[in-house]
Amino acid sequence: MRYSRVIWDFNGTLLDDVAVCIHSADTLLARYSLPPIATVERYHEVFGFPVIDYYRRVGFDFDRLDFKTVADEWVSLYLDEVERAPLRAGISETVREITRRGLPQTVLSMTEQKMLLHQLDIVGMREDFDEVVGLDNVYASSKLALAAAWRKEHPGEHPLYIGDTLHDAESAGIIGADCLLLTGGHESASSLASSGLPLLTSPQEVLAYLEG
Secondary structure (H helix, E strand, O other): OOOEEEEOOOOOOOOOOOOHHHHHHHHHHHHOOOOOOHHHHHHHOOOOOOOOHHHOOOOOOOOOOOOHHHHHHHHHHHHHHHHOOOOOOOHHHHHHHHHHHOOEEEEEEEEEEEHHHHHHHHOOHHHHHOOEEEEOOOOOOHHHHHHHHHHHHOOOEEEEEEOOHHHHHHHHHHHEEEEEEEOOOOHHHHHHHOOOOOOEEOOHHHHHHHOO
16 A cells, blocks of 8 residues: 555544534633634634633633643533544444555554543553654644654554644654545634645545555
């Protein structure tokens, strides 16, 4: 096959947690008497990385508030609800078919490492991946450094990277990987289209791409 490995983003790509993220954010916004996000369309307008800028776009003033305090509150709310977030339709079948074809697979995520492993355990997919790489904190500033470190540790690999955000496209660029972007995650299809990368509407389309 033309690739040595498949690298997956987690949130929004493997895990369909957009609704949980919106509800957690709206609960936090109400706590600070700020207007809710309410809709997926609005969420797509404001979401992005680093998350501190996303928090600012929804109304938090970090001249008055401590970012880490607000972020810790959001993480607590998110963790209370994320166990009800499902995998994206077709993900487990797709991942297992890629394994059957002999390709190792990695999760590369801005989720904190222990949290990431726990969430993979919850959805029953931890054993499907050869590598699970997350951050050492919960503040989701960037995973470009993770991407650079991964490339340094895997100098001879030619991976395919699959994500759902423009930040994933950036991370794939750091790695030097071909990249596919899944719509229906944390950014709108129109935003993803600005990358010029192939867009997929379902995980099953990854298999067709690998065959092509």
